[in-house]
Amino acid sequence: MPAPEQPTATPGAPAATPASPVAPARPAAAVAPARPAAAVAPAPPAAPAAAAAVPALPVGRIPVVDVFPVAEEGRFPAKASVGEAVRIRATVIREGHDALGATAVLLRPDGSVHSSARMVDVAPGLDRYEARLVPDAEGDWSFRVEGWSDPYGTWAHDAAIKVEAGLDVELMLTEGTLVLERAAARTGDDAMPPRDARVLLDAVAALRDTSRPPLARLAAALSEQVREVLERSPLRDLVTTSRTYPLVVHRRLALAGSWYEMFPRSHGATFDEATQRWTSGTLQTAATQLPRIAAMGFDVVYLTPIHPIGTTYRKGRNNALTALPGDPGSPYAIGSPDGGHDAIEPSLGTFDDFDAFVARARSLGMEVALDLALQASPDHPWVTEHPEWFTTRADGTIAYAENPPKKYQDIYPLNFDNDPEGIYAEIRRVVQVWIDHGITAFRVDNPHTKPLSFWQRLLAEVRAAHPEVLFLSEAFTRPAMMLTLAKIGFHQSYTYFTWRNTKAELEEYLARVGGDEAPWLRPSFWPTTHDILPPYLQQGGPSAFAVRAVLAATGSPTWGVYSGYELAESVPRPGVEEQIDNEKYEFRPRDWARADELGIALLIGRLNEIRRAHPALQQLSNVRVHPTTDDALVAFSRHLDAEHSPTGRADTVVVIVNIDPFAAREGAVHLDLAAFGLPPDRGVVAHDVLSGESYGWSDQVYVRLDPQVRVAHVVHLEHAPGAR
Template identity: 25%
Template sequence: MRRLALTAFASLGLLAASCSEGGAGDSSEWAPRDVVTLENPDWSRDAVLYQINTRQFTPEGTFKAAQEQLPRLKELGVDILWLMPIHPIGKENRKGSLGSPYSVQDYYAVNPEFGTEEDFRAFVDAAHEQGFKVILDLVANHTAWDNVLAKEHPDWYEKDWKGDFRPTPWWDWSDIIDLDWSQHGVREHVGGAMEYWVREFGVDGYRADVAGYVPVDFWNMMRQRLEAIKPVFMLGEVQQTAWHHAAFDATYAWDWHHTSKRIAKGDGNATSLYGYYAENESLWPRQAMRLTYIENHDSNAWEGTIYENYGPALEAMTALAFAGEGLAMIHNGQEACNAKRLEFFEKDPIDWSQGRDCQYGELLKQLIAFRTENPALHNGKWGARMHKVENSAPEQLFAWVRQQDGNKVLGLFNLTGRPVSAELKDGLPAGTYREFGSGEEVTIAAGDTIALPAWGWRLLASK
């Protein structure tokens, strides 16, 4: 014991000496380091995504027909057009008569169902001319069974216990087989395809399908390689912080989506979101954009329509998705009050006729304009954090402020199916604002009482 004690004291002496000489104890060693190395493109500052399922977007289901809708989307106010996979779809083990767009037969070709390569090029060019950016859905985790790679490079695929090709484990994705990402050739082939569409067709980035099933070092490398061609935007279908350090501008906020649906169904209340926003502020990189979506192709097809999932809470949750911290998006058909689950493996065009009387579509348009007009609501590093407003009914009234450079937005949301009357407990929300929608001037003071009907909400902004 005595020898151990002497050794410990000697070690402390050496440590002290090294500190005094600027060694291991040098203060620079403890200086904070920003692990985020990517630069978000400036055009993503206040961008709203719009997802296009080319097959269902128009009665024709083609790039040419989709191109004709660009002026309407411009008027809506969206910025980045996300096209679901544009590639030929596998026929072997196909689901349904048309198959899943996520069963890719050839990464370097266009699905003839949608048109030709020149049709696609014309769509991208027209979108750029009208001020849009275009990102493609990239399916890197797996391919169709009859992708040429399966015959030419069977060693590039993972195998089951019998040594045969296999779909992604545990899921029912029987129409696809998993690539083996330990193989150099896989990385080169898929990475080369990513460069091809950016370099040859001018696409502006990717939405990466099941991005978390592909090694993050591949995404990190590809972000650098794509940036050498042009600035890109990357959205990853993953919910992990490490994917933001060098690869993705945005990732999925599954926790937000599922929590918002539980609240809408009465299985939670305003405090149910506290955990999400606490983690978002304390764990995630400041630059991270998190996709707070109301609907996408998966939720519509497999979970339910916006009306099934949100019911009378739909407008409140949509306003929160657009004005709270997060990257907002619209799934094609939302703006037309689409009330059906779109078939995933068949032709099932959106009925746009109902859009003429769709008040929800007008709300989306107004929310996009509101985001654009208020810098505090911008994306990622450009926007402001949400700060909780203390009130006397925290389980009902979800109240917050976002403020930056003189711009201040106050959000007041009753996240229950009962009316609420609550006193504001602090001075954070105090100020004079303009009311969202009416433009009416409103003054708020500490101690004021806020009354909202069931699922009622207000957004107030000052500059």
């Protein structure tokens, strides 16, 4: 696992001294300007001693149940992003055999109706209806589902049977005229456009024309034009409305984006052979890498902690317990006499340098994210100023972090049960410091080791003041915890993608993250991190890195890479899933010219370009897995219909990957082209947007992928000429 599960206390660390009435002085150059402490939000009110039972809602005339996306009757709002096609589902039932319908309704933050759509029965026999609606602005939206009786559908079903059989012919045709006349005569908000009303009235005239055969009169009322009009504007009786449920809409980057992780100190670091000492890279030298990162198409540059690093129990190279002179220590051991979480490590530069870094990133079209690691080195000012914020053992020592058998003597976990208000106020202040300096996203280290009530409060307060700020959860932990962190407010989450390698694992996981968890847990796919080098990449060579890049970039709307991925760095530290000479503990300058030789940087850049060009790849819950005949060929697609696409055109992207990095694999792929509105019998054009080649495809496709040549097809499907 990448980071300590905190805290289990261990004796041996020196105890903090009592807080001095005068805080120790800190160098001003590396510390943010003083600001008033953030106002502390009031604690949630205590529950009543004996809460009254919630009264049951009446079921309604046309019952609407099992509404989705809803968690605990709306306790945790579902998430969406601007431009996302939100999947709304419900079970709608009624007595007897009359037809029914369902409508999904999307409400703006002010409660007005933004849009509605008739829902489609997606599970015949199970009465499960679904539609998609697209919010177009950020804010606290809501939605509901309306069930209703469908008099036209009931009449059309019965009339088709009876008139064909010669039963009650004139009665059925007369009843049809009454239904259509009523539909055409509606007024107010329910009125239909004059052109649509004319279609219905023409059908009424045909029904009344006794000079025509009964079947011809019926056909006019059952025509495609009539059905289309009543699909757009149905006649609805006995309308029953569900509860209204919350939907929080974030900006686009909360759903779709690409992240690049870097340790600023490594970029520009130099080694003096004469003195055998390193000189750290700085924020200024790291900024010289921003054009290269932007050229690969990344949206976010994520910086590991840039704060002062403690010296007590500082870790050496490869997590050695003893640091040698010049070892920089782990940036996660935050805090020294130079300051804490609101300060910058002096060797990296000043706040002016940081502001310049942020400005340069923005000029290149990128945002800057910062690691938020809520822990302290033994040298952090918090330890002397607020020893009550930590756990003190029976022997008087402060407990350091552990994830047995791993020990992290250089890190003290916070104890959120000691002075929770004081800790909250300080962390809220620290977060504001970095927001004021241009940070618009935080990657949160190990949030599952802190109280969820703390995160819920912090995320809510930050969102109220700064809705543009995003939080990425680095919670490689049990599924229930990951999902609950997402429900209480984290915008994105790392996932188990890193360890899903076989065809069966990948297919199951793609379906899972795009399924019913998608309205809360927004996945960010990372092939590696600074903590994780999985066996697949240790053993597979550059082809394996190409495979995982394609899967990550197309398997999730948000993905990221750790600096050095372009070089296929794959040598592990013995016994762990982690790189040798890990950048957490030492400087690691790199020869970026080698990235061009491997071609991985070019692949990453092309993948990010494709993602921007295809709105289907910017959605989450539109993934479909396709069967293949080879156990190393994984095929899946993302489709966005014209109605929900920002371009007004349907977009279908099919990805076929050979996950065997050593050998060519071949086989058939079975595509459900009809699900994309494409004609399987007349063929489609498949444009491989990775290679630039085009093919003629049908619903059965033969592919051969040699990892030494190409690891994947990423194709855009279109109608063949003349196939419409």
